[in-house]
Amino acid sequence: EIVLTQSPATLSLSPGERATLSCRASQSMRGYLAWYQQRPGQVPRLLIFDASNRAPGIPARFSGSGFGTDFTLTISSLEPEDFAIYYCQQRADWPLTFGGGTKVEIK
């Protein structure tokens, strides 16, 4: 099983700041990683797939990078609606797995 470890668990930032979230895999996944955003009381929303491709309708301030075992989600300038929990997910191998999440909270 590929274990995804997200860090930090919580990120405290102010609107307008840059957010950098990490997802590290227990083995190489090539580029088979996605990022999701989940706001309180809402369902997850796909942001990034295949490590660096933005999903339709996702603002350009969201970007993804990485390959192999280390991946990053960057939010260039936080908007109020970006304060949420972010999950990474791999599709490289069964079982499909998610990271434990990073909560981006208002400082």
Added chain:
Amino acid sequence: EVQMVESGGGLVKPGGSLRLSCAASGFTFSSYSFNWVRQAPGKGLEWVSSTTRSDNYRKYLASVDGRFTISRDNAKNAVFLQMTSLRVEDTAIYYCARILNDNNYGSGYYDVWGRGTLVTVSS
């Protein structure tokens, strides 16, 4: 409008059974694979099961294999999850999720999610 609506959740005793349904609309249902993903209260996301476009390849999380069965009916635009021998640790919101860029094995990323149905297993 593209949407998926789950139903069938509820309160059940340990050892009991439930059948979840997911009704899809607004897109060509038979062109997509679907997964069930769950989220325990206040916890993260966990993949549960996958089925392909033609339902010829199914996969399960190890802890539910042998107890849960995924299926679909392309004529009715619906996906199902039959759950038996339920355990307290199966308590969660169960989401039906559509696969983006399917690799023909039901694996991928989730571009459309239902709002979920809550399953509570408790005595």
